[in-house]
Amino acid sequence: MRIGRATLILNSLIAINVYRDTTRHTAIPQSVICFAVHALTGFLSALPAELRDPVLFAIPFFLLLLTLEWTAARKLAKFDAAAGTGDPADSRPASGAYLARDSMTSISMGLVSIATTAAWKTLALFGYAALYAYVAPWHLSASKWYTWVVALLGVDLLYYAYHRAAHRVRLIWATHQAHHSSQYYNLATALRQKWNNSGEILMWVPLPLLGLPPWMVFFSWSLNLIYQFWVHTERIGKLPRWFEYVFNTPSHHRVHHGMDKVYLDRNYGGIFILWDRIFGSFQEELFRPHYGLTKQVDTFNIWKLQTYEYVAIARDWRSASRLRDRLGYVFGPPGWAPGGADRNGKVAPVASTR
Template identity: 70%
Template sequence: MGAVSILTTTFWKLLALIGYSAIWVYVAPWHLPADAWYTWVILILGVDALFYAYHRMAHRIRLIWATHQAHHSSEYFNFSTALRQKWNNSAEILMWIPLPLIGIPPWMVFIGFSVNLVYQFFVHTERIDKLARPVEFVFNTPSHHRVHHGCDPEYLDRNYAGILIVWDRMFGTFQPETHRPTYGLTTPVGTYSIWKLQTREYGAIVRDWRRASSSRDKLGYVFGPPGWAPSGTREADQEVDRAVAVHGHEAQ
């Protein structure tokens, strides 16, 4: 899966480079100097903030979740899990548009994204327990990211951070690790087929869209959160139960 994602990512990044270059040359009101320290600070913080926003959307909008769920399909948590990457990077490259728009050179955008991605690779491990409290407070750590990959009710949709966990603390999505998670999706995929892992959710979206009885329901199945269903259906009742389990745990 990782080898194929390298090929598809290369394609999407070439498209992004063309688009970012056009934005930087023709639209950006100013150009930030690549040799200035503050440009690099803006870059790293900007990439990380935009990654948080994209990652949160990827868990709350089903169409984007369809690209991301393969990464969460592993029932193990190690460096190989980090290599389970999506084949469709279209939503992600759109999220970086603000960076060339504020004048960051396109080549720097890719360096910033690469730094973020390499950092995230090393938090996919069970071999490191919790680190010193100041580190755990500021940075995304293996402990925080284990929570993100858990399918336990109290761990769902938590800890979206790339490098800095402060985004989750600021926006109410932080959850500390209180026990080792159960990894994987809430509904096991039951297949080792790379093709099925990457496409199964798209197929489910199409099936739900076709059987929807109204335009509102069609939009809900595509752009609603994973598990969304029209009110009054069995699927909707299950989603309510899930929400109660998550938010009920928060209130304890």
């Protein structure tokens, strides 16, 4: 299905007109917004139909919600200052706060990830198509409702597995840590995406082998990411118990982004939190988390944020004299050290940013 010029123009008008009125409140330059819209429409028209990602259509709405939350944060900060509320002993950013440089860093990383993700998906398409056409023992019909159930649940379960591995294997963590590098927790943080999707690409290989069409795998992956956007906020408290029990929520995902010891390596689910309950990685939100990395990377340079841990791994590899120690630095948990264990209270994080 081809995307009409009218659709592209409509997306552009929505983004430009909405943000024109709110730019002065959010400190987001109009030039950045216009550049983002033009870049997105260009990618849409250039990509094959199978790779025209629903996430791209959702981005104008992401930015709209982000702008509203940012504006609300500024208004509430002024109200709190006037009322004299807040704990002066707490050095953390206020709940739901925004820092312009931090948010622009997140948005910039997200924009680059659009291009890198498209490149990874293009590579994956060839492999998935070959597996689907020549190896899969059967082909599931996209017109059947149960195929969509298999696709959505399969993507989310494998995302859980990948996400858990990303927190327990340092080489994969080196890619994922960029998403956790902000000390702020807001909708902009949701856009702070990694540029290396190779782990996810490999993790979803079982899906075309099960007979799922490759385009359906990509589409379900995109729906998963769209769902995860809204859980990156401190403006939403706990939701009804039945919803909190089944689905990933802002409360559950705040725990995941916490660097507090009780919160480390918890709540990996994308859409469903049931995986965490089943596999023993669930943690209830007990108090407001401290966000970021256990060893903060104090920079807004997007290249350094993406590559910092790779550089640290290379440095530790060179410093180790034994092969098993080198392998431990690469494939052990973040914070692993020779003669020690992982970072969960048994040994202090030495080389890792986690």
